[in-house]
Amino acid sequence: MLDSLISYYLLNEYTKEKLKPIDRVDIVVGIPSYNNAGTIGKVVSQVGRGLRAHFPRLKSLILNSVGGSTDGTRDVVRRTPVPEGIQMLSVAYEGIPGKGSALRTVFEAADLLQARFCIVTDADSQSITPEWVKSLGDPIYLRNYGYTTPYYLRDKYDGTITNALVYPLTSALYGQRIRQPIGGDFGMSKGLLKNFIYTRDWDWYPDVCKFGVDIWMTTTAICEGFRICQSSLGTKVHDIKDPSMDLGPMFRQVVGTMFGLMRKYEVKWKAVKKSQPIYVAEESHIDEIRDLKIGIRKMIDQFHAGFQQYSELWREILEEDNFQALS
Template sequence: MSRPPLLAVCLPSYAEEETVGPVARTVAEGLERLGGRVRPLIVHVDCGSPDRTAARFRALRLPVPALQRVAPRGKGNALRTFFAVCGQEGARFALSFDTDLTAVTPRWVAAFADPLLDGTAQAVLPAYPRSAYEASATHHLALPAVFARTGRLVPQPIGGEFGLDLDVVDPAGLDWSGSTLRFGVDIALTFRMLERARTVALAAPGVKRHKPSFFHLSEVFAEVAETTLRLAAAGPVTAAAEVSGGDGPALWPGSWAHRAASRALFERARTGLLRQGQSVPAWADPALPGWAAERWVRSLSAALADAGLPGADPAAAARALTPLFVVRATSFWLAAERGGLPAARTALLDQAYALRRTAHPAPTV
């Protein structure tokens, strides 16, 4: 009788002392519920947390086997270390859950594991609703860029959580350098899944809630954009995978708790663009959302096209896009507040289709 396959779960962390324990215990309970279908292993990879994150994990008494490793700072570094452990331990399947989650339940594990174990998918990405006032790099960069380059509507290309059949989607083939070692790793993995897997399933475990990410807005964008542009420079992506149930982003109301800070961020970005000679509508101008959407699609399309030119610098191009991205994100929040979620979702889909048309214009007769 053959042994059940090893399913390894990565818990990457940096300064998550309040949430690492609850997340680890919840994931362990979810793994237990899988029963004898797998041999479970939790791998906590801490990126040099300055607080008690690593000590909190070491003190846990989990009902499933667990390891702890240390990596340089950056989510990509954590996942690279994790995948090395998978190779050493002979893991067949890999899952990952961010450790800043504040509303994760044991059924999340089955939502990501079941399609892999049943053989109905070789990769799993999340399709949970995200707040209209969060996930800006997802909504305005990752989702439309993935759609433009692959023709696949993936609601959460950088959602944080995923599942992989390591025999099919071998992460060793990634370019483990630059921003892929930081926040750019999720979109790099998404492109890898779409290239290698036959079917990508979408897990819908419920609304995702985590520690506020607004104050990392520019940092996350710059790193995701750098990886996206570097991948664009490598040439077109042939997506082998069918995405089961992909029909665009799902939104939930959330709370615009950072509204005042959003306006301050907008004003700084607008000032920088005005100094560059661009005419940017003011915060209270009703034309702002439409202007920002049109300008954003045009600028992102140009950046994707220019990425493959000789001498292109993805990091510099990402930095150049950042002020306009901030204007687009904050203008979208204004529009969502005024028009509601259905209109906001339609705007995101329109944006994705516009970038797809711009990147792949219909042939002229």
């Protein structure tokens, strides 16, 4: 059966051969990774325990989609024990290097194996528990949701791009207050998977193949009419990026994707008149949030450098009073 379908996917030959004996599964949990040897073992272990505890009667596959890692990430995955009956596979993806390309391999494998739903999670998560699998999967499997987004407890300085831009703009444009549109841990239905795979956005927007993929998934789910809920996962502890460090590439990829989708879904957002809250499942966590230390001095220096470089452009954009106040 797989032989007749496999030519429709962009999976490489190694991945195709590894998937053939599996034939069919109920759940695929995808873990995209790049040089995550220090954290991915725990992620795989917790996912395995979650699948065994919460979906014991379903056939499951943990799929690590890795791109050019040189730190032995795949070896760590292969050595990590998982409960009996849960299959595990680590494969290298094809295409533009980036998270989106890694996830496309996961989506195509899940569709090829006729999975009933799919979960994806970050490879650098240090706070993942087996309950995350339940929280992300149950709304899809039991309550007919099409897309589950994470709802974390985070330090106010963690998630710079999310807090300052992606959350408010997504809420304003599309009318749905999804607190973590680019959170990294998601659940999705079989129907949404097919929508992801067969769209041409992967070709039209190269940033979707990189860090633009999360906002692309969330915006697509909203605008294509899938039921969405948020799942409370407690504290998100991961390899935190200091806001004072260079977030330029991620910023460009996320924002570039958002603007591309604004063109695609112009009719949708122009019809939006107000925003509405989105249901949060299992909102009961009492966790300590790890304080994030940031480089204030470096942020100020970078702001001064930016003003020196772009002040004439800012003068054109801003009202004169605002520009003078900024100066």
